[in-house]
Amino acid sequence: MLQVYNTKKLKDAQDASLEILLEVDRICRSHGIRYMLDAGTLLGAVRHKGFIPWDDDVDIAMTRDNFDLFRKAASEELPESMELVMPDAFQNGEAFYDFTPRIIYLNSRRHVVSEEMDFYDGKLNHLWVDIFILDNITDSSTFDRLTRFRQKMLYGYAMAHRYSLDLSKYSDSDRRKVEFLVKRGKGKAMRDIFRAQEELSVKYNGRQTKNLYYSNYQPDYLHDTVKREWISEVTELEFEGHQLMAPKGWHEVLTVIYGDYMQMPPEEKRVPSHSDDLEVYPDGEPPKPVTRS
Numbered sequence: 001m002l003q004v005y006n007t008k009k010l011k012d013a014q015d016a017s018l019e020i021l022l023e024v025d026r027i028c029r030s031h032g033i034r035y036m037l038d039a040g041t042l043l044g045a046v047r048h049k050g051f052i053p054w055d056d057d058v059d060i061a062m063t064r065d066n067f068d069l070f071r072k073a074a075s076e077e078l079p080e081s082m083e084l085v086m087p088d089a090f091q092n093g094e095a096f097y098d099f100t101p102r103i104i105y106l107n108s109r110r111h112v113v114s115e116e117m118d119f120y121d122g123k124l125n126h127l128w129v130d131i132f133i134l135d136n137i138t139d140s141s142t143f144d145r146l147t148r149f150r151q152k153m154l155y156g157y158a159m160a161h162r163y164s165l166d167l168s169k170y171s172d173s174d175r176r177k178v179e180f181l182v183k184r185g186k187g188k189a190m191r192d193i194f195r196a197q198e199e200l201s202v203k204y205n206g207r208q209t210k211n212l213y214y215s216n217y218q219p220d221y222l223h224d225t226v227k228r229e230w231i232s233e234v235t236e237l238e239f240e241g242h243q244l245m246a247p248k249g250w251h252e253v254l255t256v257i258y259g260d261y262m263q264m265p266p267e268e269k270r271v272p273s274h275s276d277d278l279e280v281y282p283d284g285e286p287p288k289p290v291t292r293s
Contacts, residue, residue: 045239057128157185
């Protein structure tokens with residue numbers, strides 16, 4: 001069945017996301033920093049030379065050393081309409097959404113004001129671009145599995161500090177695991193969990209391992225592994241008329257993430273994920289931030 005969605009809001013989301021992406025590209029080029037189009041954005045560049053027609057967000061990836069450089073440069077150079085938000089930015093580091101840094105577009109609003117948006121200091125009530133971080137993973141298959149297992153445990157602990165949990169999407173066995181981890185996580189300070197997650201993520205950096213992994217992906221994607229040779233160099237791909245950075249081994253990366261990535265999804269799945277309620281104000285005043293009473 002053909003899906004119907006608001007094409008104007010989708011276009012607004014794509015335009016604003018592209019604006020962020022071009023700012024990232026500008027900052028990175030001026031400082032010799034390498035980023036890479038990732039996930040659906042990389043797929044869009046390869047398959048459509050731009051956005052996947054129904055996609056309404058942007059994903060990029062950086063190795064840890066490049067992200068550390070970008071973090072400093074972005075804090076000084078992003079325009080007033082954008083802000084780099086770190087995962088520990090909510091409630092002075094005591095609230096959790098995920099482990100993903102993101103650049104938010106302040107001249108936008110994604111949802112009506114709500115208690116949940118208030119819980120996250122209003123920062124998640126905007127369109128954003130996700131930044132996924134690639135860290136070294138040990139060549140030992142045993143310690144590789146242990147590292148990812150510990151990452152999943154830390155994510156489970158952190159979920160205790162979310163605004164709410166939707167357990168309906170889990171199978172019975174997975175729901176029991178999540179409930180167990182969340183129960184334990186309630187007794188742990190969120191700042192300690194953030195610290196443990198970063199220490200685990202960088203544990204093998206500095207070693208010349210064969211593989212890297214997306215250390216801040218959600219647990220169900222933590223299995224994705226990329227070979228160093230695929231991402232050690234960047235190339236350029238066309239995206240909406242611009243030449244943007246992508247991993248030299250983009251074919252291998254896309255195959256790991258999607259398998260047969262040129263295969264189009266069924267029509268019923270060709271729908272935006274985030275833009276239905278989006279309002280964008282590119283030339284006007286940004287919405288007033290939400291403040292907690």
